[in-house]
Amino acid sequence: MGTPLRPDLLQRLAAQTSERERANLRRRLRTIEHVEGPWLESGGRRLLGFCSNDYLGLAQHPQLIAALKRVVDDEGVGGASAHLICGHRREHAQLEEALAEWTGRERALLFSTGYMANLGTVQALLARGDVCVQDKLNHACLLDGAQLAGAELKRYPHADVAAAARQLQSRPQAAALLATDGVFSMDGDVAPLAGLAALCAREHAMLMVDDAHGLGVLGADGAGSVQAAGLGQREVPVLMATLGKALGCSGAFVAGSAALIVGLMQFARPYVYTTAMPPALAAAARAAVEVARGETWRREKLQSLIARFRAGAMQLGLPLMTSHSAIQPLLLGNAQTALAAAQALEQHGLLVTAIRPPTVPQGQARLRITLSASHEDEHVDQLLDALGSHFHGQANASSHGATGNH
Numbered sequence: 089m090g091t092p093l094r095p096d097l098l099q100r101l102a103a104q105t106s107e108r109e110r111a112n113l114r115r116r117l118r119t120i121e122h123v124e125g126p127w128l129e130s131g132g133r134r135l136l137g138f139c140s141n142d143y144l145g146l147a148q149h150p151q152l153i154a155a156l157k158r159v160v161d162d163e164g165v166g167g168a169s170a171h172l173i174c175g176h177r178r179e180h181a182q183l184e185e186a187l188a189e190w191t192g193r194e195r196a197l198l199f200s201t202g203y204m205a206n207l208g209t210v211q212a213l214l215a216r217g218d219v220c221v222q223d224k225l226n227h228a229c230l231l232d233g234a235q236l237a238g239a240e241l242k243r244y245p246h247a248d249v250a251a252a253a254r255q256l257q258s259r260p261q262a263a264a265l266l267a268t269d270g271v272f273s274m275d276g277d278v279a280p281l282a283g284l285a286a287l288c289a290r291e292h293a294m295l296m297v298d299d300a301h302g303l304g305v306l307g308a309d310g311a312g313s314v315q316a317a318g319l320g321q322r323e324v325p326v327l328m329a330t331l332g333k334a335l336g337c338s339g340a341f342v343a344g345s346a347a348l349i350v351g352l353m354q355f356a357r358p359y360v361y362t363t364a365m366p367p368a369l370a371a372a373a374r375a376a377v378e379v380a381r382g383e384t385w386r387r388e389k390l391q392s393l394i395a396r397f398r399a400g401a402m403q404l405g406l407p408l409m410t411s412h413s414a415i416q417p418l419l420l421g422n423a424q425t426a427l428a429a430a431q432a433l434e435q436h437g438l439l440v441t442a443i444r445p446p447t448v449p450q451g452q453a454r455l456r457i458t459l460s461a462s463h464e465d466e467h468v469d470q471l472l473d474a475l476g477s478h479f480h481g482q483a484n485a486s487s488h489g490a491t492g493n494h
């Protein structure tokens with residue numbers, strides 16, 4: 089046998105992993121042994137978490153738990169088949185109706201994850217030769233969707249409507265989708281939705297908003313960033329959001345016209361060729377919609393915690409970003425600094441995630457602090473105290489070892 093010509097795939101993967109390790113960018117998994125409100129147990133320690141996307145504190149809400157248990161008792165656990173075979177149960181249909189009503193759209197369609205919803209929707213709408221214009225900071229699955237569709241992906245600098253216009257105008261004849269996060273997942277700011285909607289109307293492009301981090305949190309009725317911007321189905325024909333963040337469950341949906349939903353049912357491959365979410369989960373998510381709409385105090389409490397954190401962080405001179413959502417990142421720059429800060433916080437009993445490239449651009453590593461209605465004022469104060477002591481006595485902080493990281 090001669091020398092093998094083909095690269096060994098595992099060796100290549102291992103080399104890439106070592107490269108990440110050298111650059112302080114290796115990701116590690118942490119097992120959480122128990123969760124109770126904002127508290128997490130990991131490695132036998134009890135930590136106060138500021139890294140969950142359960143923004144309204146619904147994941148352990150008794151109404152959600154009761155709904156899930158009721159359907160598990162009656163119907164069992166698994167979805168058993170794809171929606172289009174025999175997996176579309178009454179609980180899915182009822183949840184889709186509730187989501188359409190909440191978001192003010194004709195219909196909604198469930199997907200098992202947000203990643204699949206974005207892949208499927210972008211891939212169903214676009215074809216080779218079309219153009220997909222996207223904010224540079226959009227979530228990975230929107231970008232992957234454009235690639236899967238084979239469309240030309242044109243990105244614009246973050247939140248820059250004029251640059252988005254130039255990208256659209258560079259392909260005036262092409263069918264076009266402009267896709268943006270509603271609330272940006274790593275920055276927490278809101279997209280310039282009114283400007284993007286006006287641009288899309290002028291340019292005959294379709295606007296798609298991924299409101300994974302806005303649904304439940306923003307808007308008078310909690311219906312998200314699009315509602316908060318005063319826009320409806322006409323201006324934002326494709327609205328996607330997840331059930332795994334403020335709604336405390338798992339899964340996602342796309343809402344829009346009946347024509348959009350019927351088309352997605354035919355052509356969105358991650359919808360067609362996958363098992364339906366467990367019906368009990370759909371029942372829990374419907375309970376979550378009711379609670380998110382009804383218990384308005386959760387949004388109010390979250391807003392007051394956000395204001396408290398921002399005021400305290402400003403007083404400490406911390407590198408806040410211009411976010412008024414539950415995502416309150418502190419921009420630290422290099423990966424090592426972010427890891428060291430996360431580790432120092434962990435020594436104070438706090439779990440905060442260090443976010444590093446490639447999740448965020450080079451030189452923009454950060455602590456992604458998230459707040460939830462399950463936090464109390466004193467929890468925010470505890471976080472501020474720990475941040476103050478770390479950033480005012482940074483020289484003492486140890487900078488080695490793995491901690492919450494992404």
Ligand SMILES: Cc1ncc(COP(=O)(O)O)c(C=O)c1O
Nearest residue numbers: 201202203227273298300330332
């Ligand atoms: C903006 C955004 N879109 C989509 C997703 C994917 O959703 P899911 O976790 O349900 O796959 C996420 C994060 O998970 C997200 O932050």
